[in-house]
Structures are given as C-alpha cells and as structure tokens.
Amino acid sequence: MQIGTVKINGHAALAPMAGVADRAMRLICVEFGAAYVVGEMVSSKGLCHGDKKSAELLTLDDAERPAAIQLFGDNPEIMARAATIAMQYKPDIIDINMGCPAPKITGNSSGCALMRSPSLCFDIVSTVSRAVNVPVTAKIRKGFDSNTVNAVEVALACQEGGAAAVTVHGRTRDQMYAPPVDWDIIRKVKESLRIPVIGNGDVNSAKEAARLYELTGCDLIMVGRGALGAPWIFSQIEEYLANGTLLPDPPVPKRMQILLSQVTLAAGLKGERVALLESRRHAAYYMRGLPGAAALRAKAVQIKTLDDLKALCNEVCKLLK
Ligand SMILES: Cc1cc2nc3c(=O)[nH]c(=O)nc-3n(C[C@H](O)[C@H](O)[C@H](O)COP(=O)(O)O)c2cc1C
Structure with a gap:
C-alpha cells in the first residue's frame, strides 16, 4: 500500500507509543519486519517554544524509514509551524494525534478531544498539509465517548482536509484501553473513505492481524501493545499472511x-x-x-x-x- 507518495512494503506498522516506542524499540521492530513506524507524540506548542526534550523524540534513523513524526495540539497555525520545524528531522509522513485519551492532553483540547469538532480536525489537517511537502495523516479513535461515535465523520473531515491516510483505533476515549475493541467501526470508516485506512486495536497475534484485515478490508494494520516485549510479532504476521505458517515465539x-x-x-x-x-x-x-x-x-x-x-x-x- 501507499500513503500518499510513501510506499509501505509490508503488512503491519508499529503504533506510536509515548514513553516506550522510542528509536531503539522502533529499530528492533523494523528488523523484525515492521513496515512503517510512528514516533512518540510530540507537543506542537513545546516544539514551537524550542523545547529541548523534543529533539530525541523527533530524531529518526534512516534504518527505520518509512517513519512518521506525530504531533499533538489544537491550534492549526501552531500545528503547522511545529510541522515545519519537525521537517528538519526529515519525516516521511507527519501524523496528527486525534486519539490520545490522557486527561493531560484532552484537558488541553488536544488528542481525542479534537474529535468533538470535525471542522477543527479539517482545519488542522488542511493547514498542516499546506505547510509541509510530505503526506499528512491522522490517528483517530471510534469517537470521544459512547454517545458521540463519529469516527466516520471525523475521518471524512480529515480526508477533505487533505489527509493521505487515517488510522482508526476502535475504542472511544472514555474506554481508554479497556475491552472491547470495535473493529466494525474500522470497516465503516474504510467503506466511507477514498484514502487508505489503517486498522488498530488489540492485534496481539498473527491470526488477529489476518482477522482484522479480513473483517475490515483495511489497507494496513497497526500493532501497539502486542509488540511490547515481542517485536518478533511483525515477522510472525508477515509469515502468516504470506504462507499461513504460525511461527513460534523465539526461545x-x-x-x-x-x-x-x-x-x-x-x-x-x-x-x-x-x-x-x-x-x-x-x-x-x-x-x-x-x-x-x-x-x-x-x-x-x-x-x-x-x-x-x-x-x-x-x-x-x-x-x-
Ligand atoms: C504506552 C502507550 C503509549 C501510547 N502513546 C501514543 C501516542 O503517543 N500517540 C498515539 O497516537 N497513540 C498512542 N498510544 C495508542 C496506541 O498507538 C494504540 O492506538 C493503542 O495502544 C491501541 O493499539 P494496541 O491494542 O495494538 O495497543 C499509546 C498506547 C500505549 C499503550
């Protein structure tokens, strides 16, 4: 599959995970076959204020490409300025965080709080897309809470804003990371969009990866917690999808x-x-x-x-x- 101009050679991407999916973890996952990786989220405001901590979060190794830098924030102009600064680190893709459920982030109207305003999601994606010359993507959830399940509407707003792909984590913000995950919402988004859809949530084995593809028709799957302490999950997924063989975990x-x-x-x-x-x-x-x-x-x-x-x-x- 392709995200804008960026070719993705493989079937499973590593999800962004702040505090854990650092450069070392990403490189190990790529060695095991992760087809695409997204860096830990970076504050757009922090970046614009010259926050030194951001540099390590932004640095990408050539061996981990294609790789995205993920930004969070709620102001389209600040997000665009941050994206321009992030371009010094030569990301292949800029991803916008519209899914983080942490109160520290949503309390500042960022992360999943953006989903309460599809028009703001549109503004952010379109303003950032105009500012950079790499594909811009968004990572969303099923909705902000069970009363506002609007992944399709938000994904369409991102597409209209110029997004090159949308990742959907099949949980609402108030679910945080608790079960159940709703893969059907990923199918609904996939059926509604022209751009590629990346399915995410609870893929912890090669069989689950195959099932997520099958049930949703998504273009790529993204693995988060299933890769923690188990980077070999990517080779297991590739092998299973190619030959139906289930590779054992390493000794x-x-x-x-x-x-x-x-x-x-x-x-x-x-x-x-x-x-x-x-x-x-x-x-x-x-x-x-x-x-x-x-x-x-x-x-x-x-x-x-x-x-x-x-x-x-x-x-x-x-x-x-
Ligand atoms: C420790 C941790 C940190 C995370 N940090 C981010 C992040 O920085 N940006 C983001 O979009 N999602 C973040 N997520 C969410 C994951 O990318 C993913 O959507 C979620 O874990 C569901 O996928 P999984 O069931 O495969 O883990 C994080 C998840 C975890 C567990």
Missing part, C-alpha cells in the same frame, strides 16, 4: 538477547542512565508470562546498569534450564 534465551540488544541500542542513543531506567519497563514486557514473572519484575525495577540487566537476563535463562 527465552533468544528473547533475552533481543531485550539486551534493544536496551544497548537505547543506551547508545539516549545515555545509559535514562535507557536503563526505561529498560525496567521493557524487561517486564519481555518477561511477561514466564514462570516466576512477578519475582522477575520485582528484580527488574532495581535495574540501574547494563550489567544489572545482563545479570537478570542470565538468571532468567538459568531458571528455565
């Missing part, structure tokens, strides 16, 4: 090796102190479901150095012998 020692590579990469990119603090969360994801996982997680929260992480990974491998 535990291999999983620990992948965790170590991801954290070592992150340490090189953002420094050992920050990367190792963040590795506690990643370690817990990679150790999910292992016997004694609760005790391992308790140890993971003590990790301070790469050596601590290596020791924990060795312990996991020994425990399973």
